[in-house]
Amino acid sequence: METSLDKSAIATAGATRAAATPAAVGQAQRTVYSVLGAISFSHLLNDMIQSLILAIYPMLKDNFSLSFGQIGLITLVYQITASLLQPLVGIYTDKNPKPYSLPVGMGFTLSGLVLMSVAPNFGVLLVAAALVGCGSSVFHPESSRVARMASGGRHGFAQSLFQVGGNAGSSLGPLLAALIVIPHGQRSIAWFSVAALVAIAVLTQIGRWYKQHPATKKTRGAQAGHPALPRSKVMLAMSVLVLLVFSKYFYLASINSYFTFYLIDKFHLPVQAAQIHLFVFLAAVAAGTMIGGPIGDRIGRKYVIWVSILGVAPFTLLLPYANLFWTGVLTVVIGIVLASAFSAILVYAQELIPGKVGMVSGLFFGFAFGLGGIGAAVLGQLADATSIAFVYKVCSFLPLIGVLTVLLPNVEGRKAKA
Known part of the structure; x- marks a missing residue:
């Protein structure tokens, strides 16, 4: 059964396969609110999970008798994978569009969450943090691309709506950590797998829209109308x-x-x-x-x-x-x-x-x-x-x-x- 996202988005972006036809151009220029809402919601879930990890440091410190240096190492591993990999992911997908990379990236986050909930030692915590960071590295450049594709030319509006979802998620993470994880312990981290699974389902639908969008078939130089500067x-x-x-x-x-x-x-x-x-x-x-x-x-x-x-x-x-x-x-x-x-x-x-x-x-x-x-x-x-x-x-x-x-x-x- 098709979701409402499928119906509205596919009707907007995928009626024809030829990107150069007038119909395809018209589709590419139409603001697709269903996709923008879905990618913003996914951003909320992604950043909620990211901020949740940072908020449970005090619990992890007590559970594993970690030093502040070890806490800093968790942050370092997470930030290296979440920050430094993002441009590399973006460079690759600019040349090779991957419509279903978003749910795959969220799969890394899901794996990191589950692993962190059962981690028996510090080394496994580092691996879990790296997996969550990898999920973020895939999510942000590709979801920003989707927001631009769905903007219908209103690029600033689309990016703002996308980022509001992330801001909301970042504020929810510490609150949910205080209400759920801290009282119930490390195992309760796995409960947030439900959020990751919901995000995977939504991002899979977005991937179907992304695959049929005319911009996916364009060459690299044709994606913007502004002349190149020196x-x-x-x-x-x-x-x-x-x-x-x-x-x-x-x-x-x-x-x-x-x-x-x-x-x-x-x-x-x-x-x-x-x-x-x-x-x-x-x-x-x-x-x-x-x-x-x-x-x-x-x-x-x-x-x-x-x-x-x-x-x-x-x-x-x-x-x-x-x-x-x-x-x-x-x-x-x-x-x-x-x-x-x-x-x-x-x-x-x-x-x-x-x-x-x-x-x-x-x-x-x-x-x-x-x-x-x-x-x-x-x-x-x-x-x-x-x-x-x-x-x-x-x-x-x-x-x-x-x-x-x-x-x-x-x-x-x-x-x-x-």
Whole structure:
């Protein structure tokens, strides 16, 4: 029996086999909301599982009598497989589209979950973490490609919707770990296999749509309409984008990892109240993620990058000196404005290097993921050496890197119409 995803998506993308026919072109230009919703939901399940693993470190430390160094090694193995492999996966699938790679990747995640639930020793934990990381490496570049294919030209909107699913999943992981895994122990990790199985079922349906989409049959150079820029300009622009992602994710690491400690230290808040402030910030990040893409479609990605990186600087510079009320207000503004950047940066980069959606997506998702972990570690060391308040004073200058946006070339041509 065909699902609703099959009916709407196949009707949109697969009525004909010839990519060059007018009907196929029309299908490729139509926004396929069923596929976008499905890939966003899959992103939620994927990132929920990823964040779940990080949230159960205290339990694993007690169960296996691990040192902090061993905990760090688990993180290292996970981040190497989850970050460094993503661009390689993207490069390969740009040349060799693999419609069913998404459910296969989720199969790696499922295997890692099951193995972690029964792991008898530290070595097996490392293997399990590597498997979960491999699943993430396959998922992000390929699912980002699917979102672009289903966008109907609304690339920013599609990437924003896709990323909102990931943000929601990342926030659910620690909550579910506290409610389910911590009270019931290591074996209960296997219960989340149900989420992985659901994701595999959804991603299999997406794979059927992906296989029949006209873009799957196009040559590499035909996937975007923008003329190629000189290699030197492309390299300069990519370097600027990497620095912008650095400023964004290092600053986000300071909030995600240490904001509750900052509130407790400066304003003497109880833990529960500090956590509420962190939740409000994460909600603002989710809102900003959804806002940035559609605005970029309408006015241009470069304007969104200007405002979201450099434009947030006045608020980050004020934050270390604000009272409790204004700290709450400023963090909401910072969350909304700063989170709008990533969709714009990713789509801009995809348009900068036409035909290499997978490579670009893998590079930026992998880099962003890795920076979050590195940022948390570096800022933790800085906080130990100085103070948590000093960390926020230093990080408040990071958005000033956004001034480098002036070096980005115009690759968008005519503005998209919403």
